[in-house]
Amino acid sequence: MTQRLSRVIFRGGLVALLAIASPRVSVSQDVSIRVGRAFISPDYLSVWLGYSPVRIGSFQAALSLGSMSRDSGTLYGFGADLSLGLARRWSAVGGAALGFGRGTDSGDWSTWSLGLRYDFLRRPFGLGVEGRYRRLFDPNRSGLEISGGLRIPFGGGGAGGGARDPSPNLPPVSAPAARIVEVAEDAMGSPYLWGGSDSNGFDCSGLIQFAYGEAGIGIPRRSVEQARSGWEVALELSRLRPADILAFAETGSTVSHVGLYLGNGRFIHSSSRGVRVSHLDPADPEGRWWHSRWVGARRLIAPDS
Numbered sequence: 001m002t003q004r005l006s007r008v009i010f011r012g013g014l015v016a017l018l019a020i021a022s023p024r025v026s027v028s029q030d031v032s033i034r035v036g037r038a039f040i041s042p043d044y045l046s047v048w049l050g051y052s053p054v055r056i057g058s059f060q061a062a063l064s065l066g067s068m069s070r071d072s073g074t075l076y077g078f079g080a081d082l083s084l085g086l087a088r089r090w091s092a093v094g095g096a097a098l099g100f101g102r103g104t105d106s107g108d109w110s111t112w113s114l115g116l117r118y119d120f121l122r123r124p125f126g127l128g129v130e131g132r133y134r135r136l137f138d139p140n141r142s143g144l145e146i147s148g149g150l151r152i153p154f155g156g157g158g159a160g161g162g163a164r165d166p167s168p169n170l171p172p173v174s175a176p177a178a179r180i181v182e183v184a185e186d187a188m189g190s191p192y193l194w195g196g197s198d199s200n201g202f203d204c205s206g207l208i209q210f211a212y213g214e215a216g217i218g219i220p221r222r223s224v225e226q227a228r229s230g231w232e233v234a235l236e237l238s239r240l241r242p243a244d245i246l247a248f249a250e251t252g253s254t255v256s257h258v259g260l261y262l263g264n265g266r267f268i269h270s271s272s273r274g275v276r277v278s279h280l281d282p283a284d285p286e287g288r289w290w291h292s293r294w295v296g297a298r299r300l301i302a303p304d305s
Helices: 002-021 175-186 204-214 285-292
Strands: 030-039 044-056 059-070 073-087 090-103 107-121 126-137 141-153 245-248 257-263 266-271 274-279 294-299
Touching (some): 044 073, 044 141, 059 090, 073 107, 175 257, 274 285
Antiparallel strands (some): 090 107, 107 126, 126 141, 245 257, 257 266
16 A cells, blocks of 8 residues: 555656646745644644645645654654645645654554645635545544645746736736735636636636626626726736736637736636636747737726725
């Protein structure tokens, strides 16, 4: 069992390294700590440290190092953790680890876990709680693990030199714009749902209407109407500001899709793969596709708001 788990962890690490090397991957580094109680009889105090080198949309991979201790012994382990955004602040989480024990639990051991995480905060740092079903091998036990976690980001950007906003001297982002962006980013991983405009799922214009509505700003529902609202902005990255609405014509010249600008050449939108972040980057295959179909930008928040 330990050898099989070692191969799983190795393959997972290899996939993460290959993902980092891909130019279509968004790299966002952070470190985390998770402290909790595993009710496995006997109960263990669990402490896990993590380093996450990669995020692909709402999927994140992390290397983990930690321990599970009780009065008569401690299990030390190394492994990998994965998370996938589901809806709003919820994520599916799972992981596997192996290591050695001291005291009563001396010898090799391994574990896997599956569960859910709820994030109270995502910016400027992450703060959340998790509930997992944890299975231990040698000792052969299982039970519920409840923990709280803190995540601190310290890097970001697109791999391979993604687009950057070349206008650092723009005025600070207004409070309404920051709130709109926050709401949209909290919806990362939500499924695409035609006509959807709530946490059950969004279509492209439904996501933007929802984000603006949570900031107390009412806007039209349809993408073609949103693409005519507010003030026109020149089609230059240097002119864009967070919360601007981007309009795209996927075929022909008629607006068929909208997204919300986040900054640094990035925009969030609900596509067939759900709510995700893309780039306006002619140097990237996917970013080039969106850049070539970008036909409009609108600003609905006055510069002095």
